[in-house]
Amino acid sequence: MQLTFATYNIHKAVGMDRRRNPDRILAVLAEVDADVIALQEVDRRIGLRESVLPLSHIEDYTPYRAVPLNQRPDSMGWHGNALLVRRDITLAEAAVVPLPVLEPRGAIRADLVVGGHRIRVVGMHLDLSGLRRRQQLRAIMAHLGRCGHHCPTVVMGDCNEWGVRRGSLSEFAAPWQVLAPGRSFPARQPVARLDRIALSGEWRVIKAAVHHSALAVQASDHLPVMARLELPKNWAPAQESRA
Template sequence: MQLTFASYNIHKAVGTDRRRDPDRILAVLREIDADVIALQEADRRIGWRESVLPRETIEDYTPWVPVPLNHRPESLGWHGNALLVRKGIAVIEARVVPLPTLEPRGAVRADLLIEGQRLRVVGMHLDLSGLRRRQQVRTILDHLTRCDGDHPTVLMGDCNEWSLHRGALGEFRAPWQLLTPGPSFPARRPVARLDRLVLCQRWQVEDHGVHHSALAARASDHLPVWGRAILPKK
């Protein structure tokens, strides 16, 4: 089984030209064409916290469907964290993962069924504070240890960590595989490797990178990152 995972902080669909353009974000996602996508900043932060990407547009005009979290009717995710999966992938269950924080942050977890194999995916957006980030990573890992079953797992998101391997990322010890696709922020001239993917040892990583395109350089203040991996048969 070969799958492509992607993570994208869409900045509430506001691009570097200061225009909010949801269709532009969806076009970038089509360029990547990943099987499972973690989005950050997918909802507004005030009021009804409605999604900046119309759910109907996603379901009717893209190859993905949102993972239902059933928390806020108008939201796509939880504190802006949302997951999209390719149509045909079954969602067994989905949960929010509250994180210790002083600002609205969170993570979401979904168990998926693909080709008869149960997989676990986490989307996350970590704090600006280094101490909080470390606490949040520990909270996510603790949550995973309490989940039913030991299934192949992928975590991805905006980690807000400038260090390559230290800080909060030091919590992902072996056998976790920490992928640093490359500079993804700011989108026009990326220098910071803020967006990461973390895979359990069952995955064989084939490739990973940052998605550079003219459209992606305008659509958000982050560039998307992606990873392609194979899950060997048991």
């Protein structure tokens, strides 16, 4: 089973031309054509925290649906984080992942069922402080450890990790693998690998890349990052392998 995962900080749909254009973001998502997408900065920071991507546009013009979190009626996600999944993917459960924060950051989790397999996805937007990022990643890993089902997991988002070395991302110990597909920020002349994808040991990487198109360069200050992953044919969760 192969799936494409993507993460994209959409900068509240404000592009490099300083214009807010939600439809331009949706067009970039169509170019990426992933199965599961983690979005950051998808909600406004003040007021009702409403989504900058109209849910009606997602429902009418894309193959995706937003994972419901039921936190704020006008928001799509939590602290700007949202997950989009293709409509033929079954949602088993979803939850907010509490993080230690000094500024509006957050993480969310969804358990999905694809082809009879349960998989887990976390979307996140980490702090500017390296120490706080470490604390937040420890909170995410502790949350995953408390989940009732063991299953292949993908954690992705804007990590705000500028260093070439792993830095706070060393919290992902083996057999976890952290992908840094390329420079994704700033979009016009990217110099930093801020957007990362981490995967548990069950996955095999088919392809990882930064999506760089003329439209993506204009749509946000980040470029989307994607990875095509595969579960081996003989993979099965522990409870199934003992049967």
